[in-house]
Amino acid sequence: MEMLLISIRSVFAHKMRSILTMLGVIIGIAAIISIFSIIEGNTANMKQQLLGGTNNTMEVLYDQISRFDKGKASNSQAKKPLYIPEISKESIKELKAINHIKSIGVGYAVNKATFYKNKTIYGKFSAATSSYISMKNLKLLEGHMISDEDQKQRKQVIIINEEMKKQLPEEVQIGSYIEINGVPFQLIGIYKEKMNDQVYNSEKTAFVPYDQWNNIFETIDNQPTVLVQTQNINDLQLVATKVAQTLNKDFPKSDYVFGIENFDKYTQQMEEFNKSNFYLLAGIASISLLVGGIGVMNIMLVSVTERTREIGVKKALGARRALILQQFLVESVLLTLIGGVIGIITGIIAGWVIIMILGYPYIVSVLAILGSLAFCCLIGIIFGLLPAIKASKLNPIEALRFE
Numbered sequence: 001m002e003m004l005l006i007s008i009r010s011v012f013a014h015k016m017r018s019i020l021t022m023l024g025v026i027i028g029i030a031a032i033i034s035i036f037s038i039i040e041g042n043t044a045n046m047k048q049q050l051l052g053g054t055n056n057t058m059e060v061l062y063d064q065i066s067r068f069d070k071g072k073a074s075n076s077q078a079k080k081p082l083y084i085p086e087i088s089k090e091s092i093k094e095l096k097a098i099n100h101i102k103s104i105g106v107g108y109a110v111n112k113a114t115f116y117k118n119k120t121i122y123g124k125f126s127a128a129t130s131s132y133i134s135m136k137n138l139k140l141l142e143g144h145m146i147s148d149e150d151q152k153q154r155k156q157v158i159i160i161n162e163e164m165k166k167q168l169p170e171e172v173q174i175g176s177y178i179e180i181n182g183v184p185f186q187l188i189g190i191y192k193e194k195m196n197d198q199v200y201n202s203e204k205t206a207f208v209p210y211d212q213w214n215n216i217f218e219t220i221d222n223q224p225t226v227l228v229q230t231q232n233i234n235d236l237q238l239v240a241t242k243v244a245q246t247l248n249k250d251f252p253k254s255d256y257v258f259g260i261e262n263f264d265k266y267t268q269q270m271e272e273f274n275k276s277n278f279y280l281l282a283g284i285a286s287i288s289l290l291v292g293g294i295g296v297m298n299i300m301l302v303s304v305t306e307r308t309r310e311i312g313v314k315k316a317l318g319a320r321r322a323l324i325l326q327q328f329l330v331e332s333v334l335l336t337l338i339g340g341v342i343g344i345i346t347g348i349i350a351g352w353v354i355i356m357i358l359g360y361p362y363i364v365s366v367l368a369i370l371g372s373l374a375f376c377c378l379i380g381i382i383f384g385l386l387p388a389i390k391a392s393k394l395n396p397i398e399a400l401r402f403e
Contacts, residue, residue: 007331021299022339024292029340029372033347035281036368041360043274056233057135058240060226068259078255084221100235105132105227108213115179121167123204127213135227137194143174154211159189164204181216293383300387311394321392328391332384340376
């Protein structure tokens with residue numbers, strides 16, 4: 001403790017010199033911490049976009065087995081069952097009981113034409129549950145969304161996106177009727193659909209209540225899409241897989257099954273890319289630490305020269321080499337450790353500011369912080385060793401005569 005107090009007094013006796021000495025360590029550690037936050041935030045953002053969009057959702061699709069099984073080649077002769085059962089509301093309730101599910105919705109989609117008087121517009125029409133619609137990235141511009149009450153009463157209502165609205169005559173407003181396959185629907189809402197945080201969908205799309213599907217289309221082999229949402233993105237893939245397995249039990253055996261896109265290849269490439277970026281940027285930041293370490297060694301050599309008489313007195317009073325060596329090593333480690341703590345705080349703040357600008361999730365790793373502190377101690381020992389050895393080897397008689 002006495003040695004630590006002596007080291008603290010020595011560091012604070014020359015404040016400006018100590019700050020300038022620590023500057024390289026501060027910059028290096030701050031750069032590493034902020035780089036780590038940016039890389040981790042970017043990884044989390046890419047994973048979120050790839051797996052769960054912006055709201056932890058994933059589509060469970062009904063398609064060829066080859067689409068979900070890496071080991072099977074695509075089969076151009078693959079056939080759907082002649083009859084594909086409808087996913088009933090009872091089945092949806094059963095799926096909701098799966099652990100970690102926050103919400104689940106079902107939709108059917110088809111490309112069809114809509115009519116208003118003599119105007120014909122082609123687009124993608126979906127009959128979906130309210131939960132399915134709410135999980136989509138829809139930004140309401142006018143009117144209101146399809147409610148649970150609209151679903152229960154099986155109202156013939158429709159919401160369309162801005163792209164479809166642009167193609168219809170200006171007289172078409174909220175409350176107007178448009179026709180799909182001979183069935184009139186009242187327009188109750190206009191929306192924009194986000195593909196990601198920056199880009200909006202430019203397709204012409206529309207939604208009608210789930211139970212209206214059979215009123216519009218009389219086919220019996222429609223391919224449903226199930227949308228699954230979880231609280232935690234890490235549960236999403238597992239939960240979506242369980243949903244697919246549950247649905248497959250109730251559907252006829254064929255070349256078509258429920259499944260999720262295989263993202264293993266993409267996530268692996270993404271992790272490798274981010275890892276290589278981290279090594280590259282961390283390597284560049286480490287140069288600052290190397291420079292900082294050289295600065296610490298330089299200032300400790302100056303300190304040894306300044307305190308030669310002090311060392312001589314201590315040796316004359318019986319201080320051994322190990323004690324002198326330890327004193328200067330403690331001072332060197334303390335110098336780098338203080339710089340490391342300031343660097344960590346600076347790095348956390350800088351990382352947060354950059355992450356907020358980029359719009360990524362903010363992640364600070366405790367392991368990175370502890371690793372940085374350990375690295376600072378290592379730098380202090382390595383670069384403080386030479387000055388400490390020099391101090392411990394001083395001849396007490398020569399040291400006392402030093403001016």
